[in-house]
């Protein structure tokens with residue numbers, strides 16, 4: 001079995017959403033595939049009105065295939081302190097023609113204001129590892145873990161694009177979606193994340209390769225690229241107008257600064273992925289400003305590097321849960 005679904009970026013590529021069908025008859029919601037968490041949760045009719053702001057709601061009572069998991073609950077808090085919580089139903093879920101008939105669907109009773117404000121986002125499909133699922137009293141499998149046994153190959157792939165729709169595929173690798181070879185690196189899933197080690201980085205086409213191991217996670221649910229302080233300093237040190245601006249909470253530089261270099265990160269076997277400098281001028285600091293907030297910021301608050309969408313949209317990535325490895329290719 002296999003599946004394929006288009007993903008669409010919201011403005012500034014802040015997040016990527018995909019259509020998902022839940023229940024019988026099908027209820028279509030737009031969900032955020034997040035490899036940095038492992039809960040499948042949705043806005044639902046259980047929410048208070050005050051927490052809803054245009055989102056499409058899953059109504060378990062309108063689904064003939066929904067069964068409430070009595071006595072089960074969930075609560076999750078994200079890196080940006082946003083949170084959600086609620087009840088759990090088993091129901092059929094289809095993503096890109098791939099159906100899981102008994103998915104644990106976490107129906108929200110409460111969401112924080114960041115989610116309420118995000119009116120296009122109807123919930124998350126966590127595709128980290130199930131060990132960090134928050135459902136109590138017994139944690140539940142991710143959509144991918146439920147689908148995996150029936151797939152042609154135990155993999156899903158992410159093809160995120162800058163300012164354009166991309167694609168998530170399940171169960172196969174589309175050889176037309178990338179160029180050159182796929183370099184595989186081992187994953188350590190003990191924290192529930194797609195954790196891997198990059199052998200180093202290079203600033204610009206002429207810079208030397210810095211062989212410094214970077215421990216991090218591949219995370220579709222984080223917008224930016226959060227790297228060690230020293231790497232940020234090496235990169236921004238090459239941009240004439242760059243500075244750390246405490247009032248903005250990060251590095252900024254003139255959006256059109258022609259000294260902005262590309263950034264390369266190593267994946268192994270001598271392969272590097274090139275992130276165009278243009279991806280690193282993330283967004284204007286305010287409408288009238290000539291300065292941009294950098295797409296690369298420090299990971300000092302997190303404790304490990306997060307290869308978020310800024311990096312992922314420069315690559316074709318294979319999330320191989322069958323062999324606990326990540327595949328990286330240019331495109």
Ligand SMILES: CC1CCN(C(=N)N)CC1
Nearest residue numbers: 036037078079219221222
């Ligand atoms: C380590 C953190 C990374 C960002 N998160 C996420 N994508 N859900 C939360 C966990």
Ligand SMILES: CC1CCN(C(=N)N)CC1
Nearest residue numbers: 034078082114115118221
């Ligand atoms: C990984 C998630 C972090 C929290 N989100 C949000 N505040 N809209 C969504 C993505």
